[in-house]
Amino acid sequence: MKRWMLSILAVSWALMLSGCGYNAIQQADEQVAAAWSEVLNQYQRRADLVPNLVNSVKGYASHEEEVFTQVTNARARVGSVQVTPEQLEDPAQIQRFQAAQGELSSALSRLLVVAENYPQLKADNLFRDLMTQLEGTENRIAVARNRYVQAVQQYNVLVRQFPSVITAKIFGYAPKANFSVENEAAVSTAPVVDFGATPNRPQPVQ
Numbered sequence: 194m195k196r197w198m199l200s201i202l203a204v205s206w207a208l209m210l211s212g213c214g215y216n217a218i219q220q221a222d223e224q225v226a227a228a229w230s231e232v233l234n235q236y237q238r239r240a241d242l243v244p245n246l247v248n249s250v251k252g253y254a255s256h257e258e259e260v261f262t263q264v265t266n267a268r269a270r271v272g273s274v275q276v277t278p279e280q281l282e283d284p285a286q287i288q289r290f291q292a293a294q295g296e297l298s299s300a301l302s303r304l305l306v307v308a309e310n311y312p313q314l315k316a317d318n319l320f321r322d323l324m325t326q327l328e329g330t331e332n333r334i335a336v337a338r339n340r341y342v343q344a345v346q347q348y349n350v351l352v353r354q355f356p357s358v359i360t361a362k363i364f365g366y367a368p369k370a371n372f373s374v375e376n377e378a379a380v381s382t383a384p385v386v387d388f389g390a391t392p393n394r395p396q397p398v399q
Contacts, residue, residue, distance in 0.1 A: 214357025218366050221348040225369055226278040228341040235334045236271070236294060242330065243268045243301070246323045250304060253314040257307050260300075267293075267300040281345075284370040291372055301327070338372060345371045 247261050274293040280286045305324075308314050315321070349368045352361035361367070 214351060215360050215364065218348075218351050218357060218361055218364075221344070221351050222366065225281065225341070225344045225348050228337070228344040229276075229278055229281060231337040232334070232341050233276075235330060235337045239327070239330045239334065240268055240271055240297070242323060242327055243297075246301075246304065246320075246327065249317065249320045249323055250308050250311075250314060253311045253317075254307055260303050260307050264297075264300040264304050267297040271297050281369040282367045287370040287372065342371055345369050 243264060247264055250257070251261055270293045274290050276286050276290045308320070349371075351357050352366050352368055
């Protein structure tokens with residue numbers, strides 16, 4: 194008898210949670226975490242390319258030490274700003290992350306401007322391969338960011354609308370921070386330097 198009553202209570206509790214949006218909030222929360230993980234993976238892929246890219250340019254333009262230092266320092270700052278899924282509710286943390294990544298983007302753009310001045314470097318197979326990898330990675334970053342933005346928007350709607358807002362408050366689900374819109378246009382385009390031909394606008398990688 195007790196087992197039967199417990200089963201009824203368990204089913205009733207599950208139905209109540211489902212009806213008040215608990216399951217939907219959990220699913221949306223998992224989607225945000227997965228999207229954020231992909232954002233981190235793609236930014237890490239870019240950071241991993243930086244040392245080889247710097248060394249490749251340094252082989253032809255060793256006197257451009259200031260630019261190399263800027264890129265190296267920007268990469269170090271990127272590594273020092275870590276954001277876990279549990280910190281996604283903190284807008285200031287997301288802003289710090291975004292600022293560090295933006296600084297690395299700017300430093301890489303300056304490095305590519307330097308590379309434009311060295312025809313032999315532009316013809317170097319290793320450098321061209323690194324540039325191809327960088328462009329592909331920048332495209333993937335843009336796609337990953339867009340997916341994260343959409344996942345956060347869907348999650349935030351759930352935790353703010355009635356009746357799921359009540360469930361969110363009871364179980365401690367708060368709105369999550371999103372990327373600010375100021376630099377979305379910039380991050381959607383990979384750093385491109387015209388190496389003697391008209392550059393193609395990078396297309397999103399699916």
